[in-house]
Amino acid sequence: MEPHSEMVHWLFAGGFLLLGLILLSEAIVGEKVWAMRRWRVYLWPSIVFGLGLLMWPVMTFFTNSAIHMVAHGAWAQALMIGGAAELGLVHGKLHDPRWRLALPIGIFVSGIAFLVHEQNPWFFARSAFLHHLIGWTLVGSSGILFARAFRPRSAAFQSAFAFAVVAVAVMLFCDRDLAPIFGHLSPLAGVPHR
Secondary structure, three states: OOOOHHHHHHHHHHHHHHHHHHHHHHHHHOHHHHOOOHHHHOHHHHHHHHHHHHHHHHHHHOOOOHHHHHHHHHHHHHHHHHHHHHHHHHHOOOOOHHHHHHHHHHHHHHHHHHHHHOOOOOOOOHHHHHHHHHHHHHHHHHHHHHHHHHOOOOHHHHHHHHHHHHHHHHHHHOOOOOOOEOOEOOOOOOOOOO
């Protein structure tokens, strides 16, 4: 029995919530205090990379169209490349600061993929609304990350990105396959399953 897609969204929401809380913790205590325990600097890049790895089975087993497969594949690649670049920078294997641009580019690609793969308008159903909202949130977050790439020690940019990740997690937790949004559900969407 295949679970509803909302359950997969909720699992990734848990991962994004964990990621956002870790980023927020790092922003609160500061980079120097956070790095006092060496394993902590590897924590959030590893989670980003792991979320990218977990996106591959989603692409393989939980997609129902070619555009969904391409979108999930783009998210998987973007998360893995961004996480790997951050891991390389933290470990000291990558020295060029331009590698910090991998994550903002990946988040931008993810946002565009969210927008492109949702073929219904904003108020078609809750899932359509949330896909549009998450897409634009990710596009905006990529701007925050782009600015953070040039000012990596900025607590403001670090905090703003952490709150954006937590917001995406909350949006993913709100996802349901077929549910009304603001009291509106398109008659073409069908009957809510709950």
